[in-house]
Every structure is written in structure tokens, then in C-alpha cells.
């Protein structure tokens with residue numbers, strides 16, 4: 001069992017990796033708890049849920065919107081959850097995002113905790129206190145920064161995760177190594193088969209290291225004005241790929257990381273052999289790179305994303321495996337750099 005804490009200005013959050021999810025009750029208040037989960041998790045795990053009212057939502061990204069927030073809030077009112085209430089989310093990134101956002105606004109804010117069930121949410125989505133829902137296809141447009149009291153990451157739950165969801169989360173784990181920790185990259189390379197067989201001891205250790213890295217960044221920069229930007233490595237091109245090719249998040253980010261590494265190499269920042277090592281690692285786990293997107297389409301979508309950051313693009317480059325940095329690009333410069341990598 002590994003325990004890691006995220007400490008921001010006024011809040012702190014305890015993350016455990018390797019604790020059995022069925023022990024969550026230890027972290028809960030005795031009453032006024034409501035469980036939010038999705039239909040898949042409910043079907044697989046509800047026999048062992050703690051004995052509190054359950055609100056079940058449809059699985060998947062399409063339900064991560066304001067309508068569901070209103071619906072669940074109505075059900076919570078009916079259940080008698082008041083200002084002293086507590087939301088326990090049991091699910092992947094979608095359930096955690098919905099529950100975290102709702103907890104932040106329900107009666108102006110109640111406490112909440114996560115049992116994080118997917119690899120993507122264990123290494124990324126449930127850590128760091130960002131909670132948001134979508135407006136149409138515009139992702140995470142309405143949300144809050146608010147840390148849960150606790151996050152439980154139990155690697156045994158990963159055994160029921162579909163293969164593509166598991167790989168999607170693995171891409172984010174690989175990203176953490178690539179941007180911050182070259183030893184983590186080496187250990188992922190060396191433990192290829194243990195990772196694919198979801199060896200619990202191994203996964204507990206890899207997830208813990210990844211959470212540690214993210215917790216340190218978030219603790220120093222909760223609102224993404226500094227080092228937290230590094231976590232966006234692969235996302236500038238990954239987001240358009242996700243939107244246009246309908247690939248799962250991690251698969252799109254994997255392609256985005258290849259592009260960002262190629263741009264880093266073209267810009268003289270990353271050694272060609274490191275770029276090749278990165279590509280080999282992604283190939284090995286079968287992260288295919290088969291999107292068909294014109295540079296013009298990329299440009300349109302990156303321009304839309306750019307509005308959120310006020311004009312300039314903070315593009316995350318690699319200087320070596322395990323060391324990322326932020327470089328400011330204009331859209332034009334970035335697209336020229338991209339075009340030079342696709343001959």
C-alpha cells in the first residue's frame with residue numbers, strides 16, 4: 001500500500017494505491033453518503049458496494065454534460081443529502097469528473113472522494129482536483145478545481161477493464177515517464193509482458209510512481225500556470241486526433257506524443273535516437289499511428305484550442321526521455337514545424 005498526498009493552497013487529498021477498494025468505508029462519514037457510479041461498474045462490483053444510496057449513470061463520455069448534473073442533483077435532494085453530505089464516486093474519469101464537479105456546486109459545495117477504477121483515472125483523471133463536464137463536443141468547458149478528500153486506486157479492479165481502455169490509460173502512464181522520469185520509461189520498456197498481463201504488484205508500483213510525479217506537480221501548481229503545463233505533452237495534436245478520428249484518449253495522445261517528439265527532434269532539442277526509442281516503445285504496445293488528418297484540419301482545431309490559452313501556444317517538447325519543457329510557438333511556427341516532420 002502506498003499513500004501519497006496532494007497539498008494545494010487550502011486543501012489536501014490522500015491518494016492510496018494498493019488499498020482494497022472495499023475498505024473505502026473507513027474513509028467515509030457514517031451517514032449522508034451517496035454513491036455515484038456508471039452502469040458497467042455497477043454490474044461488475046455492486047455486490048460489494050458500501051450500504052448507501054446509489055445513483056447510476058450511463059457509461060461513456062457522451063453523458064458528461066450539465067444535464068446529468070441537474071439530474072443527479074435532483075436525485076440527491078430526493079435522497080435527503082444536505083450540506084453535510086458526501087459523494088463517493090466509483091468509476092473511471094467520466095464518473096469522477098461528474099461527481100467532482102457536482103460536489104463542488106451542490107449546495108455550494110460538499111465533500112467527496114473517489115474509488116478510481118480505470119487505469120486512465122488512476123494515473124491521471126482522478127488525481128489533481130480538476131473536475132469538469134463538456135458543452136457539446138467542447139471538452140471540459142465547465143468545471144472547478146477542487147480536491148477530493150481521498151482517492152483509492154486499487155489495481156485489482158483493472159482486471160475487468162476492456163483491453164482498449166487499459167491501453168488508453170497506459171499511454172498516460174508512459175507520458176508521465178517521458179516528461180518527468182527516465183527510469184520510469186526504462187522500467188516500462190523492461191516490464192512489457194508484466195504490464196500487458198496486468199501484474200498487480202508491478203502495476204501498483206508503476207501507478208504509485210506516476211501518481212507521485214503528478215502529485216508533486218499539482219501540489220506546486222494547482223491551477224496550471226507553470227509546470228502543470230508539462231502534463232499536456234502530446235495533447236496539442238492528440239486532442240484533434242481524438243476529436244476527428246474518434247480514437248480513445250490515450251491512443252490519440254500516443255500519436256500526439258510521436259508528433260511532439262518529432263517536432264522536438266526537428267527543432268534540435270531531442271536526440272534522434274531518443275525519438276526512435278519513444279516510437280519503438282509506443283509501437284511495442286501497439287499504439288498505431290494511423291490517423292488521416294490534413295495539416296489544415298490540425299491547424300483549425302489547434303487554433304480553437306488555443307483560444308483557451310489566450311493566443312499563444314504553450315507547446316510541450318522533450319529535451320530527453322524523462323525531461324520535458326514548454327516552448328512558446330505561434331500557430332504558424334508550430335504548423336511549419338509539424339509539416340517539416342511529415343515528408
Ligand SMILES: NC(=O)c1ccc[n+]([C@@H]2O[C@H](COP(=O)([O-])OP(=O)(O)OC[C@H]3O[C@@H](n4cnc5c(N)ncnc54)[C@H](O)[C@@H]3O)[C@@H](O)[C@H]2O)c1
Nearest residue numbers: 040059060092093094117118120121124125130157160161
Ligand atoms: N480531471 C482530469 O484531470 C482529467 C484528466 C484526464 C482525463 N479526464 C477525463 O477522464 C475521462 C476518461 O476517463 P476514463 O478513460 O476512465 O473513461 P470512463 O470513465 O468512460 O471509463 C472508460 C470505460 O471503462 C469502464 N470501466 C471503468 N473502470 C472499469 C473497470 N474497473 N472494469 C470494467 N470497466 C471499467 C467504464 O464504464 C467506461 O465504459 C474523460 O472524460 C476525460 O476528459 C479528466
